[in-house]
Amino acid sequence: xxxxxxxxxxxxxxxxxxxxxxxxxxxxxxxxxxxxxxxxxxxxxxxxxxxxxxxxxxxxxxxxxxxxxxxxxxxxxxxxxxxxxxxxxxxxxxxxxxxxxxxxxxxxxxxxxxxxxxxxxxxxxxxxxxxxxxxxxxxxxxxxxxxxxx
Numbered sequence: 001x002x003x004x005x006x007x008x009x010x011x012x013x014x015x016x017x018x019x020x021x022x023x024x025x026x027x028x029x030x031x032x033x034x035x036x037x038x039x040x041x042x043x044x045x046x047x048x049x050x051x052x053x054x055x056x057x058x059x060x061x062x063x064x065x066x067x068x069x070x071x072x073x074x075x076x077x078x079x080x081x082x083x084x085x086x087x088x089x090x091x092x093x094x095x096x097x098x099x100x101x102x103x104x105x106x107x108x109x110x111x112x113x114x115x116x117x118x119x120x121x122x123x124x125x126x127x128x129x130x131x132x133x134x135x136x137x138x139x140x141x142x143x144x145x146x147x148x149x150x
Contacts (some may be wrong), residue, residue, distance in 0.1 A: 020061035023094045035075045041072045043108050046101040054094045055138045065097045077107045090142040102127040
């Protein structure tokens, strides 16, 4: 009986603390203030994307990515999508989403220090390299990322 109660409580705790981003589609982003107040949630989404495998809970990843992209469209920050980025991620949609997430993470974690586009790209590339180095994340690095990994 004791084992059953312990097991049940562990299952409930795991379920209660698991992140669920399905409610983010209802999150309203209309005013400048709503974008600012959404920043902690965006950072939570970004961290979730970098802390979990691309094969893990794909619906949650999709919800987190969609919210992050909606935030990127109207926030005060400017994000550069250029050939350096496309060379780095090639046509891999998982890497593309992680690159966008990396840019958000870099910008949100460095609000006191304005960064150039090159600095944002370099810090984002470093995040992708670290993510790809962990084989359990299930992402095959592109040639450009492999070159940076060396």
